[in-house]
Amino acid sequence: MKNIKIKQIKALLKAMEKEDYDKASQALDEIIATRDDNLLEQVEQIAQNLHDTLEQFGADSMLLQHTKHGLPDATERLEYVIETTEEASNKTLSAAENAIALLETLESHVTDDSQKELIGKAQSEVTEIMMAQSFQDLTGQVLNRVIMLVTSLEQSLMELINKSGIHIDDIPDPSDSEEERKAQEMKGIGPNVTKSSQQNAVNSQDEVDDLLGDLGI
Incomplete structure (x- = not known):
């Protein structure tokens, strides 16, 4: 990465002391160009980092x-x-x-x-x-x-x-093994807590008795 050099600043100051405005303008242009190059390189680096981050994000x-x-x-x-x-x-x-x-x-x-x-x-x-x-x-x-x-x-x-x-x-949707693992982790944590999970849940003692009867208990 290019950096603004001391000699560029000295050349600018020397030209201004001599009231040589053409050289002063040239020295100033060189300093601005160097600064712009540094800024461009930083922007390019930021863009590359963002691109790499998005790629890693997509791979997770x-x-x-x-x-x-x-x-x-x-x-x-x-x-x-x-x-x-x-x-x-x-x-x-x-x-x-x-x-x-x-x-x-x-x-x-x-x-x-x-x-x-x-x-x-x-x-x-x-x-x-x-x-x-x-x-x-x-x-x-x-x-x-x-x-x-x-x-x-x-x-x-x-x-x-x-x-x-x-x-x-x-x-992709979670695999069957993944869903089974999550179901095992959730055991003992609490009851069904979504409307969709309630669809297969029994809602009364009569339903419990019928279920036990179907199982021969």
């Missing part, structure tokens, strides 16, 4: 599969968690409100002070349940922000995949 099959399958799956799971927890929270709040109304009705028919005291304690406990459920809104907001971050990451990776010359449809 695990990263490609995570981008095509893993991140969308994670988003779906988070959305399902929000949906189910919100549904459970609404049911709990509705039941708590009904319980409060029943306790108030019961209190109006009770004259014994000790029984009224017990009803008051029950009302306080139900109110605590309702207060606890109010945190569902905060949990949902946090999870929604996580979903936004995951979605943004997915979009950025998809752009890099396109720039690397790979079409998303060309990325």
